[in-house]
Amino acid sequence: MSRHHSHAFEATCSDCGVTKAAESPNELIEFYRRHSRHTSHELVWTRADVAFELPAADDLECVVVKLETHYDEGVPVGIVAAAMSDRGATIGETLESIRDVRLTGALYEPRDDHVAVV
């Protein structure tokens, strides 16, 4: 099996055409941070192979509530970004809204780059 197929997650930069595949969703978040720091480009999620259906709720808090049933110690922000990309949010936008909702006290970060609902 080629390495390529074993990667469950993938994101693409439409500005420069770079595609990045990764085993874990947060690896793509790391990649996004580096890439956008250097180029200020946005990244769009193109593949997320997870064992469950990504929730289709519209607001971030509801999405995290639904995802939390699949994770014990907080939802990786990459998964949140993958779910939010279904309704058109870029990774940067999702990270920005996570920050906003954390500031209202409704979300917290049990581990680095993982979120949970208060």
Added chain:
Amino acid sequence: MTRWNNGLDEVERVSEDITDETNALPAQYFTDREVHEMEKEKVFGRYWIYAGHANCVPEPGDHFTRTIGDSELIVVRDHEGEVRAYYNVCAHRGSAMVEETPMTDPGNARRIRCPYHLWTYDLDGSLTNTPKSFEDARLNPDLEDGEVAELDADRNALLEVRSDRIGPFVFVNLHDDPPLSLEEQAGAMKDELEALPLGEYQLARRYVSEVECNWKVFGGNYSECDHCQANHQEWVEGLELMDSELEVDDYHWVLHYKHKEDVDDEVRIHDEHEAKFYYFWPNFTVNMYGTANGYGTYIIDPIDENRFQLVADYYFQDSELSDEEAEFVRTSRQLQEEDFELVERQQRGLESGAIAQAQLGPNEHTVHRLHLLAQEAYEA
């Protein structure tokens, strides 16, 4: 006076007097890996450290684990009803015995059994049972069964850690000969807290957050409210900030905040018209809220020199929260988030290497105390 890293200036120790010009702990103590290692011994290995709440382990055998520095501890209620602490280390060959068990989800065991070779200990720490293979020498041709001595229950017991209490708060001390008793370290705070019915309240919520700054940066932020006007705008609306008071004792300080609107005395654990926040050196706080019948605690646990874990626990009369209580907790979380932004930003500045020693303001005498205690600990 602020000292920049301009190649000329040199830092000095924290001056005893806050009006002296070198009144802050040099920046290096917030950023250096070796300082973090040193603190494991000099701070977390010498002083009384909060381990957890006795109400979380109500029955004999109930236990939770707690890591302090490099030491993993088991805090357990024994058959006599005492709460004790042991190293989570087997007396046989040193295996860790129980898995990480948070206070919110305590385990229960009649005995403590090491999974490696099944040595089993009573809740008082003594060795109660070993498998057959430790009683005879059947696999060892050089040794007669009769020559195998029985293992002594006490001499092969778990290593107990000194513990003591302030009301339901369990503290441990990892030093063999602690320089202070808990009573000495806590001073007036012990009597003040013990006068309150803290034991009647239950753990209702715990939020653990990983934050990217040194634990003392957050400790300093907690200890002053000069940043509140600019950074907690929603919260300060309800406060008379000018009427707040900062009280400094040997190893703790108390921030008193007056609420503009008086809340009904009936619905609060303590009877003054204010919120009271205790910071207890080195890394524990008790938060007496002015607007809710409950209290909270923070554990400010270092992970390394530039990360710590904030464990925020909320205690109410009932572990099920009412809507108002849940809303209250959310507001408290919001304050934490606002502070996380501030402290992470401060850490970035400290790590830039530009500043060598900071300058504290006249109303940051609580922060000065924190820095001074850190320095005293390093020099001890």
